[in-house]
Each structure stands twice: as structure tokens, then as C-alpha cells.
Amino acid sequence: MNQGIRLFSTIVLAMFAGTKGIELQEQAAKKSLNVIFIGDSITEGEGADAPPVVAAAFLHQQPLVSQLSFSNQGHSGFTTLNFLPSGGETFNEVEQAADSLQKVNPGVLIFSIMLGTNDSAMDGPLGSPVAPADYRKNMMVIIDRLLQDYPGSKIILHRPIWYSPNTYNSSRYLADGLKRLQSYFPEIDTIINTYRHMQPKRVFRGDTAAFGFFKKNYRTYLKPEQGQQGIFYLHPDKAGAKMLARFWSSAISRTIDKF
Helix, strand or coil: CHHHHHHHHHHHHHHHHHHHHHHHHHHHHCEEEEEEEEECHHHHCCHHHCHHHHHHHHHHCCCCEEEEEEEEEECCCCCCCCCCHHHCHHHHHHHHHHHHHHHHCCCEEEEEEECCCCCCCCECCCCCCCCHHHHHHHHHHHHHHHHHHCCCCEEEECCCCCCCCCCECCCECHHHHHHHHHHHHHHHHHHHHHHHHHCCCCEEECCCCHHHHHHHCHHHHEEEEEEECEEEEEEECHHHHHHHHHHHHHHHHHHHCCC
16 A cells, blocks of 8 residues: 555656646746837837737737737838938837847847838839839848847748728829739748848748738728828728737747747
């Protein structure tokens, strides 16, 4: 009987030790993240409903995330040219945000980027219209500098989302702009593939599904806005911002275990 009790105790202790070991491994696998969201007015959003705010909340709930801080670096009307390191102020703001987050809570630094909507315009935003090859060049200049200045950082590139072909506010987008916007998608793929060989596990594919989702459901998730060619659809409404945040957070969470 005593031998049976001792055997049972040994088994229980082994099971406890094994369970504790698994818990420690899981805890060690969790990551503290600092996410900088770079983009235009779609990223900038509106206060607590902005996509970065909601995406950060979603990400914080992921099993592999222990702690998360973020900064919304979305700027209305901005193109890739506005974010070039040579441009100065805007790129400096991005790096200041990164430095601030890393100082308070050191962790994996992620730059989540969705740019291209304003680049695609026929005229209005800085540098528009930006040719596909120039879009790729600008993006790679931005990425190169971020990777250089933050050696442990990760870049996640999301495709820009759909807008209606009559979009024309203070800037002129229209069907030509929408066509140009989609011509950036292969350039994003090229960027990701290039860095996959140059700097493995540094630049990752982000969301590719939101464009089609908003194209199909624009009346439900994009704001109707009065423009110079009638009602157009460009910016997500509150529900749309939440959906975009889900697309972003899903794409980011899929890459966390690859870091």
C-alpha cells in the first residue's frame, strides 16, 4: 500500500512538474510588442474608433502577446513621399514614437504600414500620381532606413483598401487612380520577396483581403461623402474602421510566431 501511495505521489509530482514546465515555456514564448502604425487618413481615423486603436486592442488579446503599446502615425493626405527620411519631420516623428515606446516598454518593435491611397491620386497629394516603380522605390527607402535604425524591428506591409472610382474631394482620384492603386499590389509583393532574400524574417506580408471586402461591402462599411462627381466612398465609417482593424490584427498575429 505504501509503495502504491509513493508511486501515485511520484506520478502526481511528475505531472505537476510537466504542467509547470509547459506553462513556463508558454510564458517564455509570449512577446511584448510595440506597434507603430504608419499611413494616411484611413490609418489616422477618428479618436478611439481609429483602426490602430482597435487593432491594438485585438492584438493585446492574442495568446502570444504579453504586453502591447502602440502609436498612430497616420496623416491625412500623406503619400510615401511625405514619409521619406529625407523629408525630415514626418519620418522623425515616426522614429520618435518608436524610441518613446521602446524606452517605456522594451519589446519587439513592429512597423505596420498601409500607404498608397494618396500616391494613386491623379493630382492633389504630394507627388501624385506616383508611378508603381516609384512607389516601390519610396517604400524601400523608408523600410531600409527603419531596418537600419532599428535592427531588431519587423515591418508588416498591408495593401491599401478600395475606394469608389468617382472619388474626387479636394484631390482627384477617379477610375484612373483606382487602377493605379491596384498596380501597387505587385510592387508590394516584390518588396516582400526582395527582403525575404536580403534580410530574412524582417519584412512580412500584411493584409491582402480588406480591398476586396470593402469593394463588395462599401455601402455598409465606408462613409458616403459628397464630392465633385457625386457621392463617393473612401474612408471607413466606425464599423468599417473596426473591420479594417480586424484585418490588420489578424495579419499581424499570423506573423508573431515567425519573429
